[in-house]
Amino acid sequence: MRKPLLIGLFRAAIFLLPVLSWSCKKGPAGDVPILATAPANNVVTTVTSGGNITSEGSAPVLSRGVCWSLKANPTNKYKDSITSDGTGIGIFTSTILGLKPGMTYFIRAFATNSIGTGYGNQISFVMAATIPVLTTLSISAISDSTVNSGGTISSDGGARISVRGVCWSTAKNPTVADFVSLDGSGSGSFISSVTGIVPDIMYYLRAYATNSVGTGYGAEFSFSTGKLLVKDMDGNFYHFVKIGTRVWMTENLKTTRFRDSTAILLVESGTTWSSQMSFGYCWYNDDESANKSRFGALYNWYAVNTGKLCPTGWHVPSDTEWTTLTTFLGGEALAGGKLKEKGVLNWNTPNAAATNETGFSAQPGGYRTNAGIYNSIGMYGNWWSSTSSLANVANYRYLYYGNAAMTKSFISQKSGLSVRCLKN
Numbered sequence: 001m002r003k004p005l006l007i008g009l010f011r012a013a014i015f016l017l018p019v020l021s022w023s024c025k026k027g028p029a030g031d032v033p034i035l036a037t038a039p040a041n042n043v044v045t046t047v048t049s050g051g052n053i054t055s056e057g058s059a060p061v062l063s064r065g066v067c068w069s070l071k072a073n074p075t076n077k078y079k080d081s082i083t084s085d086g087t088g089i090g091i092f093t094s095t096i097l098g099l100k101p102g103m104t105y106f107i108r109a110f111a112t113n114s115i116g117t118g119y120g121n122q123i124s125f126v127m128a129a130t131i132p133v134l135t136t137l138s139i140s141a142i143s144d145s146t147v148n149s150g151g152t153i154s155s156d157g158g159a160r161i162s163v164r165g166v167c168w169s170t171a172k173n174p175t176v177a178d179f180v181s182l183d184g185s186g187s188g189s190f191i192s193s194v195t196g197i198v199p200d201i202m203y204y205l206r207a208y209a210t211n212s213v214g215t216g217y218g219a220e221f222s223f224s225t226g227k228l229l230v231k232d233m234d235g236n237f238y239h240f241v242k243i244g245t246r247v248w249m250t251e252n253l254k255t256t257r258f259r260d261s262t263a264i265l266l267v268e269s270g271t272t273w274s275s276q277m278s279f280g281y282c283w284y285n286d287d288e289s290a291n292k293s294r295f296g297a298l299y300n301w302y303a304v305n306t307g308k309l310c311p312t313g314w315h316v317p318s319d320t321e322w323t324t325l326t327t328f329l330g331g332e333a334l335a336g337g338k339l340k341e342k343g344v345l346n347w348n349t350p351n352a353a354a355t356n357e358t359g360f361s362a363q364p365g366g367y368r369t370n371a372g373i374y375n376s377i378g379m380y381g382n383w384w385s386s387t388s389s390l391a392n393v394a395n396y397r398y399l400y401y402g403n404a405a406m407t408k409s410f411i412s413q414k415s416g417l418s419v420r421c422l423k424n
Helices: 002-023 270-275 286-295 300-307 320-326 333-338
Strands: 036-037 042-043 046-055 063-069 090-096 104-112 116-117 125-128 134-135 141-142 146-155 165-168 188-195 205-212 215-217 221-223 242-245 245-249 280-282 380-384 393-402 406-412
Touching: 002 215, 036 104, 036 116, 036 215, 046 063, 046 104, 063 090, 104 141, 134 205, 134 215, 146 165, 146 205, 165 188, 245 320, 320 393, 333 393, 333 406
Parallel strands: none
Antiparallel strands: 036 046, 042 046, 046 090, 063 104, 104 116, 104 125, 134 146, 141 146, 146 188, 165 205, 205 215, 205 221, 242 245, 380 393, 393 406
């Protein structure tokens, strides 16, 4: 009786072996894969994770990867927040890109078979903050000493922007250790104004933004404002303006050298000035520091008559060219008001009818008599012409603080008057 029973049990065991063997690979019918999520490692802007599929469930794994979200329990529903890392069971590695610094993310590994999707355990991590990302706005010149720029911050790096602006230097790659503007905080766009620059010097500029991690910089631009101005042999710069069809300087000349680099004689002694029969110049009251930048130099007509007092491409206007200017402005009786600098900073009160609508900005530099005496600063502006109609005298134009006229007259060639240059 025992032998048949043993044979039956043996046969039953042989029948069950394939079933037991299959069950080691697959779970019960209807099972999704079983897996675990790998820890997340953050390297600057890239995150690596992955998973380990220990059972494919009741059908082969067709896709696997990780899914992530700013909310807990992410799923593989959204294709822009999952990775695709092959098929099958075992260990896999996932690389996550495009996460925002400073944000907290939730990650789960997933594996999908024909039955459905299984998820690993959830992990969370904070994406490390980075330095800000920004661009530099193009530079626009406002004047010889001021330019505008700015920046646009596209990413704050996951930490608040505490300060932003532009930095500049005469060396490439300026930093916040150089000259900077302070233009608020936070992300977005901002406008910066750069002042105090020196004409005809090359500068380098870029936007910056600082958060708790560090400072980010935009692209670098270079600029020089001196190309917008006229420069004399001393390195002085002059603005200019177009009036009618001609271009005039808007400051009085202050060079101490002719355009061929020959020095002009500085004559301070009144006695020497009165006997001077060759080119010379002076500063009103012999005070360069007080009067050079405001009113320019005073030249005798012998300096004008050399034909090389103004910078290359410019000249002292003739009597006819002065007349053309006053005619264009409505005649001598009205022209002065349109040429005079407004206000009473340099002109005496009342500076009648001054509008400066031409931009000529005439200043009242006074004059020096042929006897060497200084006179009338603040009251009169006097400018040479290159025309001499009589011996020992030359034509000139003057403006007066008390009326709107520009008057034509003549004066001794030994006198010291201001000079305005006209473009050839």
